[in-house]
Amino acid sequence: MLKIPVHQVAGHQAGDRKLGPLVDDSGRFYKPLQSDDRGSNELSFYTSFSSNMKIPDHIRRFFPTFHGTQLLEASDGSGLLPHLVLQDLSMGHLNPSIMDIKIGSRTWPPQASEDYIAKCLKRDRESTSVPLGFRISGFQIYRTKETGFWKPDRQFFLSFSADDVRSALRKFVSSNGSAGSDPDCAFASVVYGGSTGILAQLLELKAWFEDQTIFHFYSCSVLMTFEKELALEGRSSGAEIKLVDFAHVVEGGGVIDHNFLGGLCSLIKFISEILATPDECYPPKACLQDSEKSHFCSDDGVNE
Numbered sequence: 001m002l003k004i005p006v007h008q009v010a011g012h013q014a015g016d017r018k019l020g021p022l023v024d025d026s027g028r029f030y031k032p033l034q035s036d037d038r039g040s041n042e043l044s045f046y047t048s049f050s051s052n053m054k055i056p057d058h059i060r061r062f063f064p065t066f067h068g069t070q071l072l073e074a075s076d077g078s079g080l081l082p083h084l085v086l087q088d089l090s091m092g093h094l095n096p097s098i099m100d101i102k103i104g105s106r107t108w109p110p111q112a113s114e115d116y117i118a119k120c121l122k123r124d125r126e127s128t129s130v131p132l133g134f135r136i137s138g139f140q141i142y143r144t145k146e147t148g149f150w151k152p153d154r155q156f157f158l159s160f161s162a163d164d165v166r167s168a169l170r171k172f173v174s175s176n177g178s179a180g181s182d183p184d185c186a187f188a189s190v191v192y193g194g195s196t197g198i199l200a201q202l203l204e205l206k207a208w209f210e211d212q213t214i215f216h217f218y219s220c221s222v223l224m225t226f227e228k229e230l231a232l233e234g235r236s237s238g239a240e241i242k243l244v245d246f247a248h249v250v251e252g253g254g255v256i257d258h259n260f261l262g263g264l265c266s267l268i269k270f271i272s273e274i275l276a277t278p279d280e281c282y283p284p285k286a287c288l289q290d291s292e293k294s295h296f297c298s299d300d301g302v303n304e
C-alpha cells in the first residue's frame with residue numbers, strides 16, 4: 001500500500017491533491033517525475049550515475065539506490081504518472097532526526113531560462129545560499145516520546161540568517177533541541193564527530209568533489225540523519241549523510257563542481273566549529289536578551 005512519507009522534511013509534498021512522493025512498506029520511495037524537464041533530467045541523472053563505472057563504491061553509498069521507474073497513481077489524483085523508484089532512506093529508522101541542506105551558493109544550472117534564473121537568484125539572495133554557500137531547507141528534530149518531533153513548516157526557514165543556521169546545526173545535536181534554551185550539543189561528538197560521524201562522511205564526499213568533473217550538482221541537498229534514542233542508549237547513533245534531488249544536475253564537462261564544493265567546504269567549517277566549541281551559544285546569549293535576533297527564542301513555526 002502506498003502512503004505519504006511521514007519523515008519528509010522539505011520539497012514538494014503529497015496530500016491535499018498535491019503532487020509529491022509516496023512510500024511503501026518494502027523500503028521504496030516513489031518520486032513523481034516532475035513537469036518541464038526536471039523529471040526527465042533527474043531520471044537521466046540516475047540512469048547515467050547508476051551505470052557509471054567511474055563512481056567508487058564508497059561514494060555511491062551516499063546516493064539512494066535507483067530501481068528504475070514505475071507508473072503509479074499520482075498523489076494529486078491526476079491519474080497514472082511515471083515515478084522514480086528509489087531506496088527509502090528513512091526505512092529502518094524509528095524516530096530519525098533529519099535535516100535537508102541545499103548545497104551551493106547558486107541553485108540554477110547554466111542553461112536555465114531567464115525566468116528560472118531570476119526565481120532562483122531571488123531565493124538564493126534572500127536565503128543563506130549566497131552568503132554561506134548552503135541553506136537549510138527543512139528539518140525534523142526528535143525530542144522525546146511525549147513531545148515527538150520539532151518540525152517547523154517551510155516558512156520558518158525562509159528568512160534564516162547565518163546565526164540561525166549555526167543555532168539550528170547546534171539544536172540538531174542537542175538534548176534540548178527545540179526552542180528557548182541554549183542548545184547543549186550533547187550529541188555533537190557522537191553524531192558530527194568520530195571516525196564514522198557526519199564530519200568524516202562530509203570530508204570523504206569533499207575529497208571526491210575535489211576531483212570529480214563528471215557532474216555538476218545544482219540545487220542538490222545533503223540529507224543528514226541520526227537516531228537520538230540510539231545515541232541516548234550509548235549505541236551508534238546511525239549518523240549518515242545522503243545526497244538527494246538531482247533535477248538540476250548537468251554534465252561537468254571536465255571542470256570541477258566549484259559551486260557544490262564551495263558550499264560543502266562552508267558546511268564542513270560550520271560543523272567543525274561546533275565540534276571545537278560545543279558550549280558556545282549562537283547568537284551569543286542573544287536568545288535570552290533580544291528576541292528579534294533569533295527564531296529560536298520562541299516556538300514560532302513549530303508544527304505539533
Ligand SMILES: Nc1ncnc2c1ncn2[C@@H]1O[C@H](COP(=O)(O)OP(=O)(O)OP(=O)(O)O)[C@@H](O)[C@H]1O
Nearest residue numbers: 008009010011012029064087088089090100244245
Ligand atoms: N530517497 C529518499 N528516501 C527518503 N526520503 C527522501 C528521499 N528523497 C527525498 N526524500 C525526502 O523528500 C524531501 C524532498 O526531496 P527532493 O528534494 O528530492 O524533492 P523535491 O520536491 O525535488 O524538492 P525541491 O522542492 O527542493 O526541488 C527531502 O528533504 C527528504 O526529506
Ligand SMILES: O=P(O)(O)O[C@@H]1[C@H](O)[C@H](O)[C@@H](OP(=O)(O)O)[C@H](OP(=O)(O)O)[C@H]1O
Nearest residue numbers: 011034038102107120123137154219247248
Ligand atoms: O528551497 P525553497 O526555498 O523551498 O524553494 C524551492 C526550491 O528552490 C526548489 O528547488 C524549487 O523547485 P525546483 O528545483 O523544482 O524548481 C521550488 O520551486 P517550485 O515550488 O516552483 O517548484 C522552490 O519552491
